[in-house]
Amino acid sequence: MALPTIELLVATTSGNTEYLADQLSDQLQQLGYPTRVHYEPDYSELIEGITDDTVWIGCIASHGAGDYADSMLDFAEHLHAKQPALAPLGYAVIAIGDSCYDTYCQAGRDFDQTLSKLGAKQLFERLEIDMSQDDPEEKASTWLGSFIQRL
Numbered sequence: 214m215a216l217p218t219i220e221l222l223v224a225t226t227s228g229n230t231e232y233l234a235d236q237l238s239d240q241l242q243q244l245g246y247p248t249r250v251h252y253e254p255d256y257s258e259l260i261e262g263i264t265d266d267t268v269w270i271g272c273i274a275s276h277g278a279g280d281y282a283d284s285m286l287d288f289a290e291h292l293h294a295k296q297p298a299l300a301p302l303g304y305a306v307i308a309i310g311d312s313c314y315d316t317y318c319q320a321g322r323d324f325d326q327t328l329s330k331l332g333a334k335q336l337f338e339r340l341e342i343d344m345s346q347d348d349p350e351e352k353a354s355t356w357l358g359s360f361i362q363r364l
């Protein structure tokens with residue numbers, strides 16, 4: 214059976230998350246999974262593209278006071294305003310933030326809760342990366358290895 218294409222949705226302002234998503238994409242491709250990295254996720258394209266075997270990984274950095282980073286502000290605004298039914302989407306979330314903020318990883322947490330509320334299936338537990346403490350590449354790579362086992 215063909216492996217599903219993994220869509221990586223990137224919320225970034227200053228580029229750290231873009232770099233991380235590229236690394237995850239390379240790792241997935243080495244394992245044989247086709248990938249598409251969405252640096253500025255297009256709401257209509259992604260929602261209309263959902264099929265039985267669609268898998269999203271949201272790589273979501275928080276900015277402002279727990280807001281979505283710039284590249285996904287439009288997408289998040291549409292998602293909250295339109296509340297689309299998301300079944301049969303499968304997804305997982307990597308939330309990126311810094312624990313010095315009270316709103317630590319809030320955008321990633323919101324993305325996770327919102328997709329679940331709209332009927333998508335969480336395929337693996339959310340990873341939270343603390344940029345002031347963690348080695349982001351190592352943490353994300355280990356998480357991805359476990360995520361793949363569950364697919």
Ligand SMILES: Cc1cc2nc3c(=O)[nH]c(=O)nc-3n(C[C@H](O)[C@H](O)[C@H](O)COP(=O)(O)O)c2cc1C
Nearest residue numbers: 225226227228229230274275277279310311317318
């Ligand atoms: C102005 C500013 C606001 C931020 N706000 C938050 C926040 O509310 N919560 C959080 O967990 N991290 C926050 N961060 C930390 C970022 O999420 C972190 O620096 C991350 O690496 C940025 O990813 P990016 O380079 O992909 O944009 C903030 C960073 C900046 C510069």
